[in-house]
Amino acid sequence: MNATPHPALAATDPELAALVGAEERLQAETLRLIPSENYVSQAVLEASGTVLQNKYSEGYPGRRYYEGQQNIDQIETLAIERAKGLFGVDHANVQPYSGSPANLAIYLAFAEPGDTVMGMALPMGGHLTHGWGVSATGKWFRGVQYGVRKDNGLIDFDQVRELALKERPKVIFCGGTALPRTIDFAAFGEIARESGAVLVADVAHIAGLIAGGAHPSPVPHVDVISTTTHKTLRGPRGAMLMSREEHAKALDKAVFPGLQGGPHNQTTAAIAVALREAAQPSFRDYAQAVVANAKALAEALLARGFDLVSGGTDNHLILMDLTPKEVPGKVAAKALDRAGIVVNYNTVPYDPRKPFDPSGVRIGTPSLTSRGLGTEHMAQVADWIDRGVAAAGAGDEDALLTIRAEVADLMAAFPAPGLPV
Numbered sequence: 001m002n003a004t005p006h007p008a009l010a011a012t013d014p015e016l017a018a019l020v021g022a023e024e025r026l027q028a029e030t031l032r033l034i035p036s037e038n039y040v041s042q043a044v045l046e047a048s049g050t051v052l053q054n055k056y057s058e059g060y061p062g063r064r065y066y067e068g069q070q071n072i073d074q075i076e077t078l079a080i081e082r083a084k085g086l087f088g089v090d091h092a093n094v095q096p097y098s099g100s101p102a103n104l105a106i107y108l109a110f111a112e113p114g115d116t117v118m119g120m121a122l123p124m125g126g127h128l129t130h131g132w133g134v135s136a137t138g139k140w141f142r143g144v145q146y147g148v149r150k151d152n153g154l155i156d157f158d159q160v161r162e163l164a165l166k167e168r169p170k171v172i173f174c175g176g177t178a179l180p181r182t183i184d185f186a187a188f189g190e191i192a193r194e195s196g197a198v199l200v201a202d203v204a205h206i207a208g209l210i211a212g213g214a215h216p217s218p219v220p221h222v223d224v225i226s227t228t229t230h231k232t233l234r235g236p237r238g239a240m241l242m243s244r245e246e247h248a249k250a251l252d253k254a255v256f257p258g259l260q261g262g263p264h265n266q267t268t269a270a271i272a273v274a275l276r277e278a279a280q281p282s283f284r285d286y287a288q289a290v291v292a293n294a295k296a297l298a299e300a301l302l303a304r305g306f307d308l309v310s311g312g313t314d315n316h317l318i319l320m321d322l323t324p325k326e327v328p329g330k331v332a333a334k335a336l337d338r339a340g341i342v343v344n345y346n347t348v349p350y351d352p353r354k355p356f357d358p359s360g361v362r363i364g365t366p367s368l369t370s371r372g373l374g375t376e377h378m379a380q381v382a383d384w385i386d387r388g389v390a391a392a393g394a395g396d397e398d399a400l401l402t403i404r405a406e407v408a409d410l411m412a413a414f415p416a417p418g419l420p421v
């Protein structure tokens, strides 16, 4: 890698600059398979590092509590209009600081403390903020949780309906963090209407696939869409809430002044850039390629004897149960990390092991697809994972280092967006 691209940082704080440089090398040389991560474009990076950082803008465009918003109002309006256009919604709020506060704003808009809310259980693939016990959302609200079927790993809609009609939650969340299959928003929509709940699609993981036409849109079926902007959507770390006009006021009031102060204008700008990028025809190709790569990788893993939850994938994500390989998820994840393959250990549905030491590993294809790897590379990726997991089981550190060198060699041919070459 060449000279540091951050000269002022290097001069002011060499220690920090060195760490940033090391992270750049790590992101360049490794095969990043964490499904919630990605590489943003140079344009998104630049927008998020601007003097917009210096400005306070509490309120919304045209209705601010601080003067000097001539440019900021236009920037936020651009982001809002682009979100509305891309996802086909009446209303968008681009101010939530991240996915978790975005979800908290939904509770503030539609429920009172102590009310019943419903979401997918965390160990089944849901998110903490869907009413799980350790989260504020599970402490301040009464969370009831659905899961997936033991026999096929798919959402159990009989259970969802039964639970919704019995518990009458104010809010139902669908979507999650470890769901390898298409979410049936229509089925959730029917149940929400039957039970009188506000239905939220939390599409944090799949927003980019929806924007690119590689996953069905929740728009006709749900009341509110919550999404992060930094996963498959390839924007900065941030979030958006979207809805029909009827919920616009409640959501806006909940985000500000209900939950947050000033929006992060540099992030708003970078979101606007990412939304513009996601509206290009090339982004449709990207979204399709993410899914094609995941399907090819799943096939290649199945061929090597891996057990995949639900038997495969429809989206960007694969959840592997390593029980048949006799290697715990955490041991495998840490060994793969030493082999230059970055994954995360994860619970699998009905996991007999503890959450901090579970049976599974979660992988995904958004990042490698952003670097231009295609289906022709997925057998190689599966082979590395197979050898890495075997080496983890055998305690063979040399084998891991061999893989690491092979990975770095291939990745050098696929420069990552936003990173110095």
Ligand SMILES: *Cc1c(COP(=O)(O)O)cnc(C)c1O
Binding pocket: 036, 098, 099, 100, 101, 103, 126, 127, 129, 175, 176, 177, 202, 203, 204, 205, 228, 238
């Ligand atoms: C990532 C994620 C979130 C939380 O986003 P943060 O930005 O990490 O707070 C919420 N919901 C789902 C489904 C997610 O995948």
